[in-house]
Amino acid sequence: MQDPKVKILENFVNEIDKNRDKVWGVPVSHISKKNGYLASASYAELSRNLGLSQQGINFDLYKVSGYSPHLEKLNNILKEEGVILKGHIASALEVRRTTKHWWNNLTTKEKLNVKTFGNAIRFKAYIKNWRGGKGYEIVKDCGKELNAELLQLGGLDSNYFAVKDRGTLRDQEYRNKQHQAVQRWDDLAKKSLNSYREFVNVDSSDEPFVQLKQLAALVRKGAASVSSKKKPKEAFVHLCRFLEQNNIDPKSTLQDILSEFLLVRFHQDYVIPKMHNGNIAPSNAPTIISSVRKMLKRATKLKEISFHSFHDVEVKTLGRVTDTYKPYLKSERQAVTRAIQTSIDDTMALFEPYQKSGVGEYSLGDNGFIKPGFSNIENARYLFENHLNCIPTSFNGAQTLEEKGFLKIIEKLDMGLHEVYRSWGVPSVIDADTIAPFVYRLAQITGMNADPLFDIYVDDFVISHETTQKPCLRYWKERSSGGKQLHLDLFEAKLQWLSKKQSEEVKEVFENVIRITDSIRKDAPEHVKDKLFMYKSTGQTTHGEIKSFSDLKGKTTSIYSNFVAKHDLKSESGEPLVFTISRFRPTFVSELLEAGVSIREIQLMLGHSNIETTMNYLDKLDFNRIAREKLTDAISKIHNRIFVKADDEASNKFLDNPDKVIFTTPLGGCSNIFSPPDFVKKVSGFKKGSPCSQYNKCLSCENVMITVDKLPMLFAMKRDYMLLMQRNRIMDTPHGYVIEENLCLLDEILNPKKSDFDAEVLFRAEKLAQFEETAVIDGVTV
Known part of the structure; x- marks a missing residue:
């Protein structure tokens, strides 16, 4: 009676014999060289897959009675079908077999969707131990065979040239094609095209958007240099992509394509998203818009076409240096915070x-x-x-x-x-996009910049510092004196997005990140293992590598844009939000200022060794509005302390303004600032004998609109106040305090380091001030 297990092997081999396509599913392994062959069917794998005895694994199926003829038949089939070849090692044959088995089991649709790189199948993404080098030429040949098949299916570009070969492969035929393409643009621009009827009939041409191409060719013809001739061609390509994106038929006529809102929609729905995704450089966007604008202007001159005008747009590029210094506005902060918290909650739920x-x-x-x-x-x-x-x-x-x-x-x-x-609620890949929200959260809490954040180690958070006994976050700040220590609860500022103390928030971020990276941390390289923020790369050339966020320095654009797109973050103007870690720092400072935190405390929080650095930082961050409010409050408090009491003789002396001192402003004059009208005296806080609290308030009001033409007069006022201080004893009277107040206000407007006006504008205004005459104080006899 036949052994049942031998029967299993016999049935398996007969099935393979009947359906030879399955032969590529039989694993092969190494054997001692026999008749020129170095490989055979893997008996160990057969034993495991078919459920045969352990004896087959431990000794050799050939030695087991009844197995030998079937294995001999199987090996002959493998040789006939080319799975096993003479002179080729088993490891190379096994990789080749695995590759073909994988490929044969794909549908045509799946084959067309495989990952590619450099116009070739990215086998490493699918085949373990894929090799195509020395000793594995047969694997390399297999790759070429499958790439050829994919090329036939239309999954690869038949006109593709490898970068290293493009210089040598641009033969005469290729150059002729390039020349023909350029010549086509020249031919399209030969006609004057003053009338719509002179355009190519769309039904007689296979070129997509051929009439639009003619319009671009006319603009190109008028360009002076070779480089400028490329711009209309590039703009045409982008405009065609925009039209295709909106399902416009490539056979559409110019009459059907043109509309008064075409440029607006192209800018809003195509250029701006492409800039945010990094597909269009911000510096290139104005050029593209300009070329399309020229095309539309040329179209308005055509006869026999109902296109006479269009709405223009102002191009606002992204990524400007000044944007990185601007805090998020209140609505933007709230949206960003919600997005970060949602991302963190979703990730933690997976664990x-x-x-x-x-x-x-x-x-x-x-x-x-x-x-x-x-x-x-x-x-x-x-x-x-x-x-x-x-x-x-x-x-x-x-x-x-x-x-x-x-x-x-x-x-x-x-x-x-x-x-x-x-x-299913299962964490599958810990990539950079998964970890990024935790980085953003720590930036929110601490106001730290990207570089020191990326370099934080798992032990850099200290619950109780040895000196202060307070929570502390150590970090390394580049371009500085070295190690820094950021103390987290030096103040009790109630920031809008902090529901707990800073230390508790930071501790939670550390604990969560350590928890979710635990599965990859043990396999990380030594220089990455102790970093807090790490991830598993999904890049084409670095797939599976465990990296630190410090490896991303200068390469964070895609992570930012992915976050903005995923949560549909918008600015107050409705455009995609300009989102970077750099903006968290000024936002953090803005929150501190609005919460009333002192400059000294802000200096400590930012880690500045000199308070002047902090002041310059605040000036650079465009906090003039907040600073001006603080300055006005401070001046009021100073005045309240230094003005003499209302019942003092010195104060009473000036109530009647015996010297007839009249203070003038660009809005008018005050005959007696110490004796304001009754409605001012009734204002809470008014003290008898004090200067009018409403005097010259317009200059300090944030709603005031000071235009450039007013600047020369303001400089003249400042000049005359300075002369009064030098030539008169008025500064020894209470009037002197008013002059000091006015000078402080004028300094906020006219000082280039503090002013909202450009330094060059201020320079010209100061020159013009010499022709202005003022009477800042009339009737001075003191």
């Missing part, structure tokens, strides 16, 4: 203990293939919960039949692998 669903059933047959009709998400979840131990696997790391079967089911679903994991 809760996994709850098994109990759905699905076992979906693999005896041969390891998926049973017909069993490729659904419930059965994939069954394998995940009962055979993968609820541990995520990937296409690069699948080993067991169940892992491979699980991934095959996922491939047939509409959802991606990581999307499936996330829907």
Whole structure:
């Protein structure tokens, strides 16, 4: 009677013989050289996959009675089908076999969607131990074969040239094509095109948007230099993409394409999003808009077409240096905070203990293939919960039949692998986008810049500093004197987005990040292992590498744009928010100022060794409005302390203004600032004998509109006040305090370091002031 296990092997080999396509699913392994062959079917894998005895694994299936003829037949099939080749090592043949088996099991649609790089299939993303170098030429040939097939299917570009080969491959035929393309632009611009009827008939041409191309060719013809001739061509390409994006038929006529709002929509719906995504450089956006504007202007001159005008736009580029110094506005802060907290909450929810669903059933047959009709998400979840131990696997790391079967089911679903994991509440990949919200949160709490944030280590948060016994965050600040220590509760400022003390917030960020990076930290390189912010790269050339956020310095644009796009963050003007870590620092300072925190405390929080550095920083951050409010309050307090009491003889002496001193302003004059009208005297806080609290308030009001033409008179007033201080004894009287107040206010307006006006404008105004005459004080006899 035949051994049942021998029967299993016999049936398996007969099935392979009948369906030779399955031969690529038989693993191969190394053998001693025999008749020129260095590989055979892997007996160990056969034993495991077919459920044969352990004896087959430990000794050799050839030595087991009944197995030998079937294995001989199987090896002959492998040789006939080219799975095993003479003179080729088993490791190379196995990689080649795995690759072909993977490829043969893909549908045409799946093949067209495989990852590519450099116009070739990115095999490393799918095949473990993929090699194409020395000793593995057969693998390299296999790659060329599959790339050729994908090229035939239309998944690769037949006109593609590798970067290193482009210089040598630009043969005469290629140059001729380039010349023909340039010549086509010249030919389109030969006609004067004063009338719409002179344009190419769209039905007689295969070129998409051919009439629009003619319009661009006319603009190009008028360009003076070679470089400027490229701009209309580039603008035409972008405008075509915009039209395609809006499902406009490439056969559309110019009459159908043109509209008065075309430039506005192109700018708003195409250029701005492309700038935010990094696909259009901010410096290039004005050039593109300008070229499209020229095309539309040329179109308005055409006869026999109902297009006479269009709405123009002002191009606002992104990423300007000044933007990085501007705090987020209140509504923007709230939106950013919600987005950060939502991202953190969603991520932390993934790290809760996994709850098994109990759905699905076992979906693999005896041969390891998926049973017909069993490729659904419930059965994939069954394998995940009962055979993968609820541990995520990937296409690069699948080993067991169940892992491979699980991934095959996922491939047939509409959802991606990581999307499936996330829907089950399972953390699958700790990439930069996952960690970024925690970085943003720490920037919110501390006001730290990106570089020191990225370089923080896991032990840099100290609950109780050895000297102050207070919570402390150590960090390294570049371009400074070295190590810095940021004390977290030197003040009790009630910031808008902090519900707890800073130290508690920072502690929570540290604990959460350490928890979610635990699975990758143990495999991180030594120089990364102790960094707080780390991630697993998903880049094409660095896939799977564990990196520190400090590796991202200067490469954070995509992370910012991903965050803005995911949460649809908008500025107050409705445009996509200019989002960077750099803006958290001025926002942090803005919150401190609004909360009434002193400059000295802000200096300590920012880690500045000199308070002048802090003052310059505040000036650079455009905090004039807040600073002016603080200055006005401070001056009022000073005046209240230094003015003599109302019942003193010195005060009473000036109530009647015996010297007839009249203070003038650009708005008028005051005959006696110490004796204001009754409605002023009734204002709370007014003290008899004090100067009028309303005098000259317009200059200190944030609603005042001071125009450039008023600046020469203000400089003249300042000049005359300074002369009075030198030539008269008026400064020894209470009137002197009013003059000092006016000088302080004028300094806020006219000092280039404090003023909202440009330094050059102020310089010209000061020159013009010499022609202005004032009478800042009339009737001075003191």
